[in-house]
Amino acid sequence: MIWQQLQSLAGSYPLALRGLGMTVMLSLVSLVLGTLIGFGLGILRTGGNRLISGAIGAWVDLIRGTPFLVQIFLIFFILPELGVELDAFTAGIIALTNLAACFICEIVVAGIRSVPTGQVEAALASGLSRWQRMRQVVLPQAMRIVLPPLVGQYVLLIKDSSVVSAIGLTDLTRVGWLVVQRVPNGLLVFFLVGVGYFIVCYPLILLARRLEQRMGAAHGEVQI
Numbered sequence: 001m002i003w004q005q006l007q008s009l010a011g012s013y014p015l016a017l018r019g020l021g022m023t024v025m026l027s028l029v030s031l032v033l034g035t036l037i038g039f040g041l042g043i044l045r046t047g048g049n050r051l052i053s054g055a056i057g058a059w060v061d062l063i064r065g066t067p068f069l070v071q072i073f074l075i076f077f078i079l080p081e082l083g084v085e086l087d088a089f090t091a092g093i094i095a096l097t098n099l100a101a102c103f104i105c106e107i108v109v110a111g112i113r114s115v116p117t118g119q120v121e122a123a124l125a126s127g128l129s130r131w132q133r134m135r136q137v138v139l140p141q142a143m144r145i146v147l148p149p150l151v152g153q154y155v156l157l158i159k160d161s162s163v164v165s166a167i168g169l170t171d172l173t174r175v176g177w178l179v180v181q182r183v184p185n186g187l188l189v190f191f192l193v194g195v196g197y198f199i200v201c202y203p204l205i206l207l208a209r210r211l212e213q214r215m216g217a218a219h220g221e222v223q224i
Helices: 002-011 013-045 050-064 068-082 088-113 117-125 130-167 172-180 186-218
Strands: none
Touching: 013 050, 013 088, 013 130, 013 172, 013 186, 050 088, 068 088, 068 130, 088 130, 117 130, 130 172, 130 186, 172 186
């Protein structure tokens, strides 16, 4: 019985590979765009303009406070009624990028605000412009605080990408649902799906640990 199921799973290898590739592509594009937008929003939110900061804060709270499944349904099913036609892949990219940007924005804001005020005042006294202060003084110090939760958010985003299967995109989770219809062993099928996500996420976790170690060594931290 199990041997027959394993043979059936082996026959689904090309479909599983396609689903894994879709998950990686969707996550990679969303990670890059979400990081760029999230850093931009975080810098704007700490810029001192109350109107901009309030508007960004309201949007971030709205996205963080609502289920991601609802957000992707609104983008994929409601926008076409307003005249905006989107395919499943584009809708998934927009939803994941927006989600990542909002969470990364809060991470960046926390990192920037953790930099001692004296550092900023010293940079200001040195005659550095706001952008120079941010690029040369604030962000390098904030990255030590930002990096661990940032990578953690990357891992969460990769796992959240499984939600796009609800709009018909053939990612790794969708492949699992398709395969389980032919192989009546949900435990085995979704165990392998989980292994696929782990394979994608684990190198990222290892990379984050290595970067943290290098940054800690560069700043002369004592290892206990």
